[in-house]
Amino acid sequence: MKITLIVFSLIILFFSVVLVSGPDRYLxxxxxDQAATNDVSINHEHLDSVVxxxxxxxxxxxxxxxxxxxxVLDLVDSNAYLFIHGVSVFKTSVSTSxxxxxxKKLPNSMxxxxxxxxxxxxxxxxxxxxxxxxxxEAPKNPEEALAVAYIPDTLKEESVFVYMRLANGIKISLExxxxxxxxxxxxxxxxxxxxxxxxWSELLENRSYKYQPEIRVQLPKNDLMAVYRALPNNPKVxxxx
Amino acid sequence: xxxxxIRQGVGTYWLLLFIVCLPLLPxxxxxxxxxxxxxxxxxxxxxxxxxxxxLQKELAVxxxxxxxxxxKGNYLIINSTANEFTLKKGQExxxxxxxxxxxxxxxxxxxxxxxxxxxxxxxxxxxxxxTSPVWKKPDWAFVEAGLPVPSANHPSRFEYGVxxxxxxxxxxxYLIHGTLYQRFLGLPVTHGCVRLxxxxxxxxxxxxxxxxxVYIF
Numbered sequence: 001m002k003i004t005l006i007v008f009s010l011i012i013l014f015f016s017v018v019l020v021s022g023p024d025r026y027l028x029x030x031x032x033d034q035a036a037t038n039d040v041s042i043n044h045e046h047l048d049s050v051v052x053x054x055x056x057x058x059x060x061x062x063x064x065x066x067x068x069x070x071x072v073l074d075l076v077d078s079n080a081y082l083f084i085h086g087v088s089v090f091k092t093s094v095s096t097s098x099x100x101x102x103x104k105k106l107p108n109s110m111x112x113x114x115x116x117x118x119x120x121x122x123x124x125x126x127x128x129x130x131x132x133x134x135x136x137e138a139p140k141n142p143e144e145a146l147a148v149a150y151i152p153d154t155l156k157e158e159s160v161f162v163y164m165r166l167a168n169g170i171k172i173s174l175e176x177x178x179x180x181x182x183x184x185x186x187x188x189x190x191x192x193x194x195x196x197x198x199x200w201s202e203l204l205e206n207r208s209y210k211y212q213p214e215i216r217v218q219l220p221k222n223d224l225m226a227v228y229r230a231l232p233n234n235p236k237v238x239x240x241x
Numbered sequence: 242x243x244x245x246x247i248r249q250g251v252g253t254y255w256l257l258l259f260i261v262c263l264p265l266l267p268x269x270x271x272x273x274x275x276x277x278x279x280x281x282x283x284x285x286x287x288x289x290x291x292x293x294x295x296l297q298k299e300l301a302v303x304x305x306x307x308x309x310x311x312x313k314g315n316y317l318i319i320n321s322t323a324n325e326f327t328l329k330k331g332q333e334x335x336x337x338x339x340x341x342x343x344x345x346x347x348x349x350x351x352x353x354x355x356x357x358x359x360x361x362x363x364x365x366x367x368x369x370x371x372t373s374p375v376w377k378k379p380d381w382a383f384v385e386a387g388l389p390v391p392s393a394n395h396p397s398r399f400e401y402g403v404x405x406x407x408x409x410x411x412x413x414x415y416l417i418h419g420t421l422y423q424r425f426l427g428l429p430v431t432h433g434c435v436r437l438x439x440x441x442x443x444x445x446x447x448x449x450x451x452x453x454x455v456y457i458f
Contacts, residue, residue: 012263019267020274041292045280050296057303064310069362069458082458084364086310089318089456105278131345131359138350138384145387150346152428211271226322230362230458 022211023102029210030114030168042108051108052076056240058116060086068232070118073172073217075099075241080219082230083238090230092223095177099241100213103170118236120167125194126228127161127187159187160224163195164237165202171195171214172237174228176221215239316454317417317445319435321360324427326437328448336444339427341420341436342457348385356381358432365411365455370446374408374418376400381432405439407446411455417445 042051056074063070064086072081072088075097082090106114139145162174173195179185203209219227311331318327321342328336343360378398383390391397405419420426420436430436435457437445449455 008260008263012266015264016267016270019271022271023275023278041288042296043280044286044289046289047293047296048280050293050300054296054300054303057300057307061303061306064307067363084456084458086307087312087316087454087456089458090320101272102275102278105275105280107280133345133347133357135347135349138348139387141387143387145385150344150430152344152430222323226320226458229322232362 018209022209025209026102026169026211026213027106027110030110039109039112040107042112044108047108051112052115052240055112055116056238059118059238059240062116063118063236063238066118066236068234069230070235071227071231071237073097073215073237073239073241075215075217075239080217080223080227082227090223090226092219092227095218095220096216097218097241098214098216100170100215102211103213103215103241114168115239118238119170121164121172121235121237122167123165123198124231124235125163125198127191128158128225128228130229157181157183158225159184160221160228161188161191162224162228163191163198164235165198166237169210169212171199171212172239173214173216174224175216175218176224177218178221215241312454314450314453315448316456317449319360319455319457321362321429321457324429326435326441326445328445335448336441338438338441340441341422341426341431342429343431343433344429348381350384354384356384356432360431360433360435360457361413361415362457365415365457367409367449367451367453367455368412369410370449370451371408371410373401373406374404374416376404379414405437405442407442409446409449417455418442 053076060072060083063072063083067085069082069084069089072083073094074081075094078094078097080092080094081088103111134150136148136150139148160174160176164172164174166172175188175191176184179188199212313331315328315330315335318329319340319342320326324340324342326336326338326340327334344358346358347355348358349355376399378400380390403421404416408416408418410416415433415435417435417437419439419442422430422436423438426436426438
């Protein structure tokens with residue numbers, strides 16, 4: 001019994017050390033890329049709002065050089081946007097959002113160096129298809145063509161949950177606000193399972209634990225669908241919080 | 242004897258509590274570690290006003306850059322998922338209403354021919370404007386109807402009145418035009434073009450000059 005307890009305690013101790021060092025390891029991995037641009041004179045909470053808004057606007061300027069459609073999450077004003085060439089073409093309200101406490105605690109110099117550029121999204125998966133393609137064979141004659149004339153199914157309801165992993169390790173979960181039906185909850189559970197499997201497989205791949213900061217955003221279902229389907233294959237995101 | 246049993250019971254209870262709570266310890270410690278990070282607080286250093294003023298100047302420059310990005314004239318935005326269009330002038334919305342965009346049908350004609358009926362996304366410009374447009378039916382229109390494909394300029398290729406009173410071209414054969422099938426507005430039913438009702442088509446035609454921007458997402 002005593003041995004079991006000791007082994008159990010050692011395992012817990014091991015995980016404690018690993019988990020506690022995780023945030024430091026994550027920050028140092030960011031620091032390697034960002035060190036050159038760090039300006040420590042702005043590291044005071046008095047400057048938080050101006051540094052954050054400046055980083056956001058700088059990222060938008062960078063984004064305006066992109067030809068494709070990109071996502072902007074303004075969590076201060078609770079809005080999500082789609083931008084093309086610096087023009088906001090779509091705006092929707094964020095119903096709730098959660099930003100990881102580690103990201104909120106970043107020193108301003110580090111915040112600026114990370115968020116003054118659009119963030120590259122390395123991996124995306126969602127509970128809906130990107131392009132709802134319907135394959136059809138050409139009819140052999142006009143009678144067959146009339147019989148199989150295409151009318152879209154307006155009653156089809158799909159739950160929309162989107163997971164994005166950024167190049168710098170941040171995870172963004174975009175979730176539909178509506179959870180009214182059983183299907184919505186089942187799809188949410190399925191989505192969370194995939195997220196967790198993904199997280200563990202990444203840990204096993206990397207063979208070392210790094211903290212994974214997360215941003216969770218809830219948007220109206222139809223708007224989230226429009227956002228997801230509009231994003232290109234190599235999407236970028238600007239986050240302001 | 243009874244006291245011993247009670248003591249054993251209490252011991253087991255604490256052991257179970259210990260085993261249940263202990264796995265939470267690493268996460269708790271991690272949270273404490275994160276809260277321990279400092280952003281820099283306390284008394285505001287003397288040079289902070291200067292730093293802040295420099296940042297404000299940078300912000301003004303960036304805001305100026307961003308304000309130049311929005312088109313000053315009229316432009317059109319198409320939401321191909323919601324099948325909705327917005328006609329705007331600067332930040333002002335002139336009109337928002339239903340439209341129809343690509344159906345995402347992939348039409349296959351045997352192994353060698355296929356067409357994808359999808360509205361392209363991105364930034365476009367109005368390249369041509371036509372009144373009383375005539376639709377020159379492409380091959381897929383015949384294949385889709387189960388008809389043999391005629392020669393390139395065969396009279397059966399030309400249909401009058403089906404595109405409405407106006408059309409605006411955004412290139413590569415994609416048009417913004419009217420429709421006979423008004424009941425399908427708001428649904429994804431087209432072959433890639435954007436369909437509007439007669440009233441909206443007239444407004445868009447009159448509002449957008451050649452070169453005006455069209456954003457499709």
